[in-house]
Amino acid sequence: MTQSIITQFLSGFSVVAILIIAALGLAIIFGVAGVINMAHGEFIMVGAYTAAVVGKLGGNTLVAIPVAFVTVGLLGLLIERGIVQWIYDRPLETLLATWGVGIILQTVTKLIFGPELYYVGSPKFLAGGFRVIGRLPFPWYRLFLVIVAILLLALVFHVIFKTNLGLEVRAVRRNRAIAGCLGIDTARVDMAVFVFGSGLAGIAGAVLAPIKSVSTAMGFPYAVDSFMVLVLGGVGNLWGVAAGAGLIGEAETVLSFIFNNVIGRLLVFLFIVVTIRLVPKGIFGYYERR
Amino acid sequence: MRKIKRRTFLQSCAAGMGGILAGGTAPYFFTRSIARAAEGATIKVGILHSLSGTIAIIESSLHNAELLAIEEINAKGGVLGKKLQPVVEDPQSMVQVFAEKAKKLLLEDKVVAVLGCYTSASRQSVLPVFEQHNGVLLYPTLYEAQECSKNCFYTGAVPSQQLDDFVPWIINTLGRKKFYLIGANYIYPKETNREVKALLHKHGGQTVAEEYSPLGATEFSTNINKIASSGCDVVFSDLVGDQIVAFYKQYREFGITAKDIPICSPITTEQEIAAMGPENAAGHYTSFDYFQSVGTPQNKVFVDRYKARYGKNAVTNAVMQAAYFSAFFLAQAIEKVRSTDADALIYEGLPGQEFLAPEGLVKIDEKNHHTWLWPRIGRANEQGQFDVVWTRKNWVRPQPWVPYLYPNKTCDFSDKRVVERLKKPWSQEKDRSGTINM
Structure with missing residues (x-):
C-alpha cells in the first residue's frame, strides 16, 4: 500500500507536468494581454495534429516540438493581427471572438483530416521505463514530460525576467497607460505575448499527443483543466501556474487512488471552490498597485 | 386570436421577398413543391446521424454505411419499383436537436422510416417522437438493453x-x-x-x-x-x-x-x-458479432465496396455493419407488405425479417424487435485487425432482459394483449413498450 502510494505520488508528477505544459500558454496570454483565450484548447489540438503530420513524414516528437511551436505561433499571429488586436479592450467580445475562432479551427481541422480519431505514435527511444519502487515502472516518456515542463517554465521565466521584451511585458502588465507613455509599444508587446503563448499551446499538443487521444474535439478538457489551474494558482503569476498545477495534479491522482476517479475529481473541484471563496485572486494572485 | 398588425405584415412580406432574392434560383417553397411532385417516384428514408460535434467521429461512419446500403438497393432496382431517397439530417451531436430533426423527418418529409441515432441518450430523446407520430426507427448500436418500443427496431447487440x-x-x-x-x-x-x-x-x-x-x-x-x-x-x-x-x-x-x-x-x-x-x-x-476480418464471402464484398466508396484506409466495424444491414431489413420489409404504412411495417414487415449480412444470417426477433446475431471473440493483431479466435456455432437470440438478473421481465409484440393495448390511440395509451410482467 505505501509502495503504491509512492508510485502514485511519482506518477502524479507527470500529471502535474501535463497540467503545467497545457496551462502555460493560456496563463501568459491571460496574464499579460488580458485575453481569455477560449480557443486555447483548439491551439493545443492544432499542435497535436501538427505532431501527427510530422509523424507521418517520418519525424518524431523532438522534431514535432519546434514545428508545432512555429505553426501554432504563426496561427496565433494571424488571429491576433486579424481579430484580437481590434478588441483588446473589450473582454466580452474577445471571449466570444476567440470562442468562434475555436469552433472554426475545429471545423477546418475536421474538413482536412476527417472526423475520426487520429494516430500519433510515441518516439521509440522513449519507450519502456525504469523501476523506482513497487510493481510498475515509471515510463521514460513521463519523465520526458516532467523535463519538458521544467524547461518550458524556465524558458518563460527567462523570457519574462531576463530579456528586454520581458521587461516591457512586465511594465505593460503593471500599468499599461504609463508603460505606453514611457515609449513602450504596448500593441507590439501584446502581439508578441499572444504569439508566444499560442506557440506554447502548440508544444503542449505535440508532447501530449503520443499518450492521449487525438481528435478535433480533444482540446476542450485541456482548456477546462488549464482554466482551473489559473483560477487556483492566480492570474498573472508564473508561480501560480506551478502551484495550481501541482496542487490539482497531486490532489487528483492521490485522491483518485484512495477513493476513485469520480470522487477524486469532485473533491478537487470542491477544493478549488473553497479556495476561491477564501482567496478570490488565487494562491499567488496578483494584486494591482493602487 | 392574434391580430396581424399592418407593420409586422409588411415587414414579413419584405423579409419574404428578401429571402427569395437572396435564395437565388430556387427559394424554399418552390423546392418543396417540386419535391412533393416527385414524391410518387421515390420512397423517402430518413438518415439521422451527427455529422458535426463530438459524436460525429463515429456517427459519420454509420451515415456512410447506410448511404452505401441505399445505393446498393437502388442499383438493384430499388423497392416496389421505386428508388429509395435518403433524407439526411445532422443533429450536431446535441440530444435535443435529435428530437427536433426526428419530428421534421416524420411530419414534414414523411419518411417511411428513419435509420439513426448512436448514443442511448439520443435514442431516448427521439423515441417519444416516434411513438407519438407512429414512425419507424432502426437503431444500429450495441446498447445496455432493458428497453422495448413498438416503434423501434434494435439491430445492434444487447449485452447478453x-x-x-x-x-x-x-x-x-x-x-x-x-x-x-x-x-x-x-x-x-x-x-x-x-x-x-x-x-x-x-x-x-x-x-x-x-x-x-x-x-x-x-x-x-x-x-x-x-x-x-x-x-x-x-x-x-x-x-x-x-x-x-x-x-x-x-x-x-x-x-x-x-x-x-x-x-x-x-x-x-x-x-x-x-x-x-x-x-x-x-x-x-x-x-x-462482427469484425472487419470476418471470413464470410458477403463480408469481403461489403469491405471491398466500402473501401471503393470511402477510400482504401477506411475501416469497418460492428456498429457500421448493423447500420448497413438495417437498410436491407427495411427494404425487404417494404417489399413484403407492399406498402409504406408504418403499422404494416411494425406488425408484419419488419418482425421476423431475415438478411444474409456480412456477419452471417441475421433476423429481427418477432417478439422483442431486437436482432439475432453471431457472437465472436477477436484478438487484436499487429496489423490493427482482429484475429477471430472463437465463433459461436449458432446464432443467439436477443434478450433485452437477461433471465439471471430480471427473471420476470420480457417484452412481446406478438402477444395479443400487447397489440390491443398498442393499437389504442397515443393520447389514451402512452405506454408503447410492449413489456409484460409475468
Missing part, C-alpha cells in the same frame, strides 16, 4: 449477446478468474458490468474491483497503478470513445503487456485501434 459467451470463455479458455472492471461513468458501462458481475458469480470468477472514470477524462496513470497492485489477472474495460485510445496507450506505456494482464472489452473496435496504433492493442481481446 456479447457477454454470455465471452465471460465464461475468459475464465475457461484464457484461464483468468480475477476481473478488474473499468468503465466510463454512465449507464451503458454500469449495466454491462452488472451482467458481467452476475456471470462471474455464476461461472466462478471474481470481481477484484469496479471503477468508473468521468466521461472525457483521458488520464489513466492512477487506474493503471491500481490495476497493477490489485492482483487481478484480467481487465474488463467498457471505456468509450477517445478514452479507449488514451487507456490502451498508457497501459502499454506503464509496461503492462497483454501477456501479463490482457484487456477484454465489449466495445473496442477497429476504429479505436487505428487511432491508438496496432502496437498498443495487439494481444487484447474484444467480443463482437
